[in-house]
Amino acid sequence: MWSEMKFTLNTFAFITLTCAYQDILQLTATDYAPWSHQPVCTEHLDAINSRLCVYTNATFSNGRGISIFTTPQIADEVAQLLPFQDPAVLASHGINPDDGPWYVQQLPGKGMGVLAKHDLHRGDRITAYTPYLLAHMENVLSTMEREHFLRIAIDQLPAASREHYLSLATIYGDPSVVVQDVVKANAFEMQVGGQMHLAISPETSRMNHACSPNAQYYLAPDILTHFVHAARDISKDEEITISYSPPYKPHRARQQYLLDAFHFTCSCSRCRNGEASDMALEEIDALQSSLRDWSADSTATVKQAETLIQKYKEEGLEAFLDVAYGYAALTYNAVGSVRGTKKYAKLAAEAVTLKYGPSAPDLQMWTELERNPQGHSSWRWRKPVK
The missing domain is CATH 1.25.40 (Serine Threonine Protein Phosphatase 5, Tetratricopeptide repeat)
Structure with a gap:
C-alpha cells in the first residue's frame, strides 16, 4: 500500500523510466474531451486487469484543474459526473470559492494551520473544494514508476494549482518522489467508480489533526467535492481541526497510529489528558x-x-x-x-x-x-x- 512506500535519496534511477516505458501506450484519438491533454497510460497491469492512465482537465472549475490517475473505465464514469457535464454546477453550489471563512497561518510546532476568520456555529460550512489530484490506490507500480505518472498529472495542471499542490507539507522531504510525498501527508480517501482513490484538496489538507476536532468532513464522489463543516462553535482566530484517526481508540493506540501514518505525536487536549x-x-x-x-x-x-x-x-x-x-x-x-x-x-x-x-x-x-x-x-x- 502507499503507506509502505520506501523513499531513498539515491532513487534518481527515475531517468531509466524513459527506457522502461518506451512502450507506454498513448491513446490516439484526436478528441480527448473532456480531457485537455492526451491521456498517458501504463502498459496493461495484470493485477488490476487494466491500464492506468493520467487524465487531466486543465479548465475544470473555471481553471482550477483536475488530474486523475485511474483506469480508462473509471475515467469514463468520472466524465459523466455532473461537474463535467455542467461546468457551472460547482460554482452554483458554492464549491471552489476564491475566499471563505478561514485563513492559513504558521502555527508554532505545527507548521501551517487553518484558523477561523470570524465566529462559526455548528453546521456552518467551512470549505468545499474539489481535488487537484485523484490517484487510484493501486499497489502494483514501483515507487518511481508511480512518481513518473503522478508528475505528469501535476505538471499538466494550471500553474497556480501546480504550485499550490507542491507547496503542501511532505513527510520525507525527498525531491525525487515529491508528488507521492505530498500524497502521503495530505490525502483523503474517495471512492470513485467503485474503487478507492486518494484525493488531495490543498485547502482541506492545511487543516491539522485533533482527537477532539471542532470540524467534521465528508467527501461527495458524485460532485468530486470535499466538504468541511463546523462540528461545534468555533471562535474567531481559533484553529480549525479535523480528526485523522479513529476517535474511539485509546490514547496510546491513537498516538501510535498517528506516528506510523503521519509521523507526528499528537498533543491535543484528549492526548494531554491521557x-x-x-x-x-x-x-x-x-x-x-x-x-x-x-x-x-x-x-x-x-x-x-x-x-x-x-x-x-x-x-x-x-x-x-x-x-x-x-x-x-x-x-x-x-x-x-x-x-x-x-x-x-x-x-x-x-x-x-x-x-x-x-x-x-x-x-x-x-x-x-x-x-x-x-x-x-x-x-x-x-x-x-x-
Whole structure:
C-alpha cells in the first residue's frame, strides 16, 4: 500500500523510466474531451486487469484543474459526473470559492494551520473544494514508476494549482518522489467508480489533526467535492481541526497510529489528558453497550442516554454525536416519549448529515423516526424506569 512506500535519496534511477516505458501506450484519438491533454497510460497491469492512465482537465472549475490517475473505465464514469457535464454546477453550489471563512497561518510546532476568520456555529460550512489530484490506490507500480505518472498529472495542471499542490507539507522531504510525498501527508480517501482513490484538496489538507476536532468532513464522489463543516462553535482566530484517526481508540493506540501514518505525536487536549480520556472512553463504551441491549431484561434508561451525550461533549467528540443522538432517540422512543424521540431523531439526522453528507445511509431512518415515532419498531419497547 502507499503507506509502505520506501523513499531513498539515491532513487534518481527515475531517468531509466524513459527506457522502461518506451512502450507506454498513448491513446490516439484526436478528441480527448473532456480531457485537455492526451491521456498517458501504463502498459496493461495484470493485477488490476487494466491500464492506468493520467487524465487531466486543465479548465475544470473555471481553471482550477483536475488530474486523475485511474483506469480508462473509471475515467469514463468520472466524465459523466455532473461537474463535467455542467461546468457551472460547482460554482452554483458554492464549491471552489476564491475566499471563505478561514485563513492559513504558521502555527508554532505545527507548521501551517487553518484558523477561523470570524465566529462559526455548528453546521456552518467551512470549505468545499474539489481535488487537484485523484490517484487510484493501486499497489502494483514501483515507487518511481508511480512518481513518473503522478508528475505528469501535476505538471499538466494550471500553474497556480501546480504550485499550490507542491507547496503542501511532505513527510520525507525527498525531491525525487515529491508528488507521492505530498500524497502521503495530505490525502483523503474517495471512492470513485467503485474503487478507492486518494484525493488531495490543498485547502482541506492545511487543516491539522485533533482527537477532539471542532470540524467534521465528508467527501461527495458524485460532485468530486470535499466538504468541511463546523462540528461545534468555533471562535474567531481559533484553529480549525479535523480528526485523522479513529476517535474511539485509546490514547496510546491513537498516538501510535498517528506516528506510523503521519509521523507526528499528537498533543491535543484528549492526548494531554491521557488516562482520564481513556477512562471516559470506557464509560462511553459501557453506556452504549447498555443502550443497545434490547433484551427483555434490559436496564437501559433515558438518563443513560443523556449521560452518553454529555460524555461525548466533555471529550470534545461533537463531530461524532450522530451515534449518541441515535441512541437517545431510540431510547426515548422505547419508553414512549414522542417529544424526546423527535428532539433526538432530528439531532441525529443533522449530525449524520454533518458526518456523511446528504446521502448518509441512516438519514432516512432518523427522518422517518422524527416524523412518526409510533411507527418505529422501538416504540414502547421498554418500560419507563423511574
